[in-house]
Amino acid sequence: MIKVEHLYKKFGSNEVLTDISTDIKKGEVVSIIGPSGSGKSTFLRCLNMLEIPTSGKVIINGQDLTGPKKDVQKIRQGIGMVFQHFHLFPHLTVLENLTYAPMKVKGESKSLAEEKARALLLRVGLAEKEKAYPSSLSGGQKQRVAIARALAMEPELMLFDEPTSALDPEMVKEVLDVMKDLAKSGMTMAVVTHEMGFAREVADRVLFLDHGILVEEGKPLEFFASPKTERARDFLEKVL
Ligand code: ADP
Ligand code: MG
Secondary structure, three states, rough: EEEEEEEEEEEEOOOEEEEEEEEEOOEEEEEEEEEOOOOOOOOOOOOOOOOOOOOOEEEOOOOOOOOOOOOHHHHOOOEEEEEEOOOOOOOOHHHHHHHHHHHHOOOOOHHHHHHHHHHHHHHHHOOOHHHOOOHOOOOHHHHHHHHHHHHHOOOOOOEEEEEOOOOOHHHHHHHHHHHHHHHHHHEEEEEEEOOOHHHOOOOOOEEEEEEEEEEEEEOHHHHHHOOOHHHHHHHHHHOO
């Protein structure tokens, strides 16, 4: 579904991603882990062109996002993104947060958008919050709304950038549970996370980045039990 070929990203003279090649299959859940500043967010953002790669290719469903004839707006509609800090629309209710883009961007009718939004709120356990404003929600609830909002666009691919890092510990599980359900439903997911438990249990594959280099990738069981590289061993010693 996604093919990344020789991806490089520089900010000025700072090379943040160096020659990354990998792919993500339909329905696969990939966890991206690595030290702070290793380029995880930049990599994720290159997958939906929130950052423009300096060179290399990102091909999604056969469409070269980095090529000359690309409709980035259109491609981005098929990719949901969830951030550390939620980014909900503060002046809209929970329900309106979910219906806004489907109505505005996809031209869905209000009644259809609301019907789908309510089904999504049920799915993330927040059916009773549709009239609430984001400011009245807990962090875990906000993040579940953010996930539901991304799903309202019916994406083929979901990108998560440290979705639980800003949450109080007791709220991490409710968000991870929603993500686990999503993974089980067959969603293709790329998840930057410090939750090694999630990476181990839910991911089909782990990518380990260090200094912008894809140092190692593999099945979680193998990666966590016997990392092949010194750098991965060092990292795991610190976080596990
Ligand atoms: P991670 O998500 O792994 O912590 P990032 O992708 O956020 O790492 O950052 C990797 C490197 O790129 C860091 O050195 C960071 O300072 C730099 N960087 C990220 N975004 C920008 C930007 N917009 N402009 C300049 N430098 C950036
Ligand atoms: Mg980051």
